[in-house]
Amino acid sequence: MKKTFFLLFSIIFLNIFGQSKITVIKAGEGTPISNATVMCNSKNLGKTNALGVLNFRTKCKNINIKADGFYEEDAVVDKVMEVALSKVDPKMQSIEAVIIADKSDPRALQILQKVNDNYQKNSPQSLDSYSFKSYEKISLDIDEDSIKNYNLFIEKRLDSLKKIPLLAQSKEKKKDSLESVNVMKLMGSSKLFLWERASEYLYSKKYGEKINVLDNRVSGLKQPIYEMMTMRSNRNRIPREIREENRTLYRFFLTDSIEIEGRKNYVIRFRQVDYKQAPNKRKFNGYLYVDAETYGLKKIESNSKKKSDGSITSIWKPINNKWFLSKENFKIKMGSTAFETKKSDEKDQKTKKKFGNYVFVVADYFDFKTPIQENKKDFSGYTMAVKNSDGSILNQFRTDSLTAREINTYEKIDSVGKKYKLDQKINAFTGLIKGKIRVGQVDFDASQIIKYNKFEGIRLGIAAKLNERFNKYISPDAYVAYGFKDETWKYGAGIDVKTTLDKNSFFRAEYYNDVVAAGRFNENLWNFKMKIMNSGIDLKNDRFYHYEGFKLSFENDLSNALTMNISAKKDREESTFDYDFMNLGRKFENFAGQITFKYAPKSKNIMTPSGKFTYEQSFPEFYLNFEQGLKTLGGDVNYSRFDVLAQHNFKTKAGVTGIRVYGGLVSGETPIWNHFAMNGLGNGKDSFNFNLTSFLGFATMESGKYYNDKFLGYYFTHRIPWYFKTFGKNTSSFDVVYRGISGDMKNPEYHQFEFQKLNHLYQEIGLESNHFLGTPFNLGFFYRVGYYSTPSFKENFAIQLKLNFLGF
Known part of the structure; x- marks a missing residue:
């Protein structure tokens, strides 16, 4: 009897709490749309009733909403959703609808101001401590709706290529042709890029924030992209669409209120301010749900001006009356893959077939705990630490299993990455973030290529440093420069010897023969941006002095916050004025x-x-x-x-x-x-x-x-x-x-x-x-x-x- 009752209870629980509710309305009017079809991967989940409402269950992350006479819309699956569809015929819109005024609703702006004013109070970081985990999946792929069409197109294209008479080709051209065909096939069965990451977030008012990357795996790369691990989301910041400084880029309208999980929420829709035509003024870029009690942000969905360019959705949940981010879903267009084809009716007429490439980001946050036991050791070291990077334990944290296409990505792209040395190309890109131009084992300092001051005039230089590919612990460097006004060469050389790979800690020895302006303020330990800003301070100053000598130093991060550098130098110094x-x-x-x-x-x-x-x-x-x-x-x-x-x-x-x-x-x-x-x-x-x-x-x-x-x-x-x-x-x-x-x-x-x-x-x-x-x-x-x-x-x-x- 108990087992029967438990089974019955489970079925009821899954039916009630596993369901999602969607309300479909007309954009600009708020009236319901009946018989709107809700789809998931071409599977019909049902149609809305007379009130524009449909209750359904699905494992899909995203759904598609269609209705006759309206533009299609996509939405991220949540327990409660509201989607506004815009009418297709502009003439009908101009006749039937009242044109939305080109100014924001004062009531909406008042609510948004309270969201901003209460942000710190509603933030999890107003708590004494907390912890949670996350699973993130980032990929580059063709849009899901286009994959079937792409495979059909490639199949026809490859068949047509077989019919073309073989021409005499050089080895290089033949190789390029084969590679082109292989890439075409690859895109049909695999994503172009896949990166999974599982992380643990710890916070303490006393010790600060600590992020442990528990495991991660990147297709095609031997090691993770450490700089990309730091990509920010809406987790600890106000979304850009509603920040005060961006308020004039959008128009906001309070359209409704809705109950979600027993809490009243204001529904605010917004559109970009550069929608000038009357029909477009009825189109919204997205919507916000704002909790009426705390003015915490419950949900935001923001679409690009062109819907095909992408969308971003973030969903929060209340825990101890603070709003934690629980889900994020990004889709951002990153160019397109184009193929040149001939029209069937015209021999010489060519056209291009395009398939959009998109970056997809899915993030789930779970296992929330507050307060937590605070141990100083758990917060030691830098803010972010990587515990594992081979993907061996990712399955413990996945909130959704990998698709066959994603499994193929790891198998196929890993071999492509090895063949085309993607690690080196990615590292070259991440080096630019730090002001370095990375070429194999050598990093070139971008800030030293060209400078100008009144004494040297134009100064051209090159500064090179051997990076970790040469040796993990030892890094020699050298530079040479020439000033066209003083007609003098400057040069120097040095070597760094690391004491550990766990943090910034190294000895340095260097020789230099150079000039610098008299009385310059110390720029020791300044970052790249600060130095760039101060680099023009001597554009109109010719009071320089020459210095030549040796220097020994030791630099060490005593903690995440505190860095020390100690040095001794012996110089010959002489004024040039x-x-x-x-x-x-x-x-x-x-x-x-x-x-x-x-x-x-x-x-x-x-x-x-x-x-x-x-x-x-x-x-x-x-x-x-x-x-x-x-x-x-x-x-x-x-x-x-x-x-x-x-x-x-x-x-x-x-x-x-x-x-x-x-x-x-x-x-x-x-x-x-x-x-x-x-x-x-x-x-x-x-x-x-x-x-x-x-x-x-x-x-x-x-x-x-x-x-x-x-x-x-x-x-x-x-x-x-x-x-x-x-x-x-x-x-x-x-x-x-x-x-x-x-x-x-x-x-x-x-x-x-x-x-x-x-x-x-x-x-x-x-x-x-x-x-x-x-x-x-x-x-x-x-x-x-x-x-x-x-x-x-x-x-x-x-x-x-x-x-x-x-x-x-």
């Missing part, structure tokens, strides 16, 4: 030791075979340098040099604010190049100031004019929360910028050359237009105010250009 220090001349021997610390408590890192990779730079960040020059081992000067940099970026209801504070102090007697330049970017008197931005520069200050032995500077920027659309797909906005710097020099008379100390507050204010006219550039207008301002407008005014991706 007319200079004399304390009547001792312009040439000096220098022996100095230095220690550098970088502290970035919120940045996220992963260890890859090519070294540490910071996949998410988060603020605040702190940099500290201390250098001690000694009159020993041949050194001529005794001095101490200290500098510090702190930066932070945060968002409030008033907008996005960025702050940078930096300063330095020199004690002892040392040449001017061991002091601090104030980083002017301007041309000087009677010249119009137009320059490129720099990390620490001043747009209106004359370049190479001011030097101090102590100073404090600051940079303040605030983005006004008013976002508007100009051209293209970007939104524009305005930043208010305020910069200031002040300091002093104890004995300026020790330095015999033309300069000034800066012992009053130098200030400039500016307004910067982001994504100016829809371009990837920011255009800023700056004006000097306060003590150093002059009666000349031209001297006080400057225009500055910056690439937007460089940040604040």
